[in-house]
Amino acid sequence: MDSMMMGAMSQKMMSMPDMAKMDMSVMQACMDACSACEQACTVCSTQMMDCSPACMNCADMCHTMMRSMMRMEGMTPAVMMAMLDACIAMCQMCMDECMQHADHSDVCRMCAQACKDCMDACMAMKDMMMAAA
Template identity: 75%
Template sequence: MDSMMMDAMSDEAMTMRGAPAMDMELMQACIDACSACEQACTICATQLMSCAPACMNCADMCSTMMRSMLRMQGMTPPVMMAMLDACIAMCQQCMDECMEHSDNAVCMMCAQSCRACMDACMAMKDAIAA
């Protein structure tokens, strides 16, 4: 995502007053890392074929989560919590799959990004619940 969009998303006008804010840069980093990992795993063919779909599923879930969070209306706390739970589950599954390939630098980068995104989602859930 380009820097102008990231700046616009962090602008105070884009956030709901009193609502917790998500670190969109972490989420975008996870999307980018998962996409890169999926491409690398696909090139490696059969030995990493279980990793590629996990990465793309995670990237898709994070992308959907980010788009949903940018909507100013229509997100109730129960829906947001369910979506955050789904995003956490996808990041966990992708991270676990990538951790099985500890000799692959791209998989390790992806696992780290998934962990950071999971942590951000958990913090967001805590803020919503508070």
């Protein structure tokens, strides 16, 4: 995602009181790390073949989450919570898979950390929404 798009997203998030604390760059970093890990795992070995689709799915979920957050006008809190739950679950699954290879793959280790950071951001967003309700 280019810097102009990230800037527009940040500005839109700041105009919505409930969204002010969601750091979209964390989600972007997770998408980038998952994409890099997916490519590395595909090239590396057949031992990491479960890692590649996990990374692709996680990157897709984060991308969908970011796009949905930009269109908040059509979102209800229940739908937003369900999407945050799905993003958290996908990041958890990807992180767990990458952690199996983290000792011998720097890319998997970095991807696992990016997934953890994204999960934490989504959980914080859910907490903020529940506190505001």
